[in-house]
Amino acid sequence: QVQLVESGGGLVQAGGSLKLSCAASGRTFSSNAMGWFRQAPGKEREFVAAISGGGGTTNYADSVKGRFTISRDNAKNTVYLQMNTLKPGDTAVYFCAASIYSYPSTLYLGRTYNYWGQGTQVTVSS
Numbered sequence: 001q002v003q004l005v006e007s008g009g010g011l012v013q014a015g016g017s018l019k020l021s022c023a024a025s026g027r028t029f030s031s032n033a034m035g036w037f038r039q040a041p042g043k044e045r046e047f048v049a050a051i052s053g054g055g056g057t058t059n060y061a062d063s064v065k066g067r068f069t070i071s072r073d074n075a076k077n078t079v080y081l082q083m084n085t086l087k088p089g090d091t092a093v094y095f096c097a098a099s100i101y102s103y104p105s106t107l108y109l110g111r112t113y114n115y116w117g118q119g120t121q122v123t124v125s126s
Contacts, residue, residue: 002025004098005117010122011123012125013125018083019082020094024115034051034070034098035099036048036070036079038090047109048081051072052102055072070082086122090122091123097117
């Protein structure tokens with residue numbers, strides 16, 4: 001059974017940093033694209049960042065470019081999201097997702113992904 005488990009969320013002041021982790025189990029995702037999405041209260045889920053199977057290509061939402069960095073450690077079957085200079089607008093539940101494909105052209109779309117974690121709450125206070 002495939003599981004994605006997010007961790008690292010919490011409460012942080014504006015300008016602060018957090019690092020989210022997503023540990024996968026049940027199968028190896030070293031060759032698969034992984035992504036992060038978020039959903040704020042009353043809003044639709046939105047794309048945050050994605051990384052290709054080999055880790056050579058990354059994509060970011062415009063709202064987080066220059067502040068967030070996605071990375072992966074295939075030996076640990078884990079993907080990370082380093083979030084710096086956090087803003088109150090970053091407050092949301094953050095979800096990790098995994099695709100069965102290595103580098104789908106639609107990394108920014110939720111329907112591209114086949115497996116999802118339960119999410120971790122990130123709250124940024126002003």
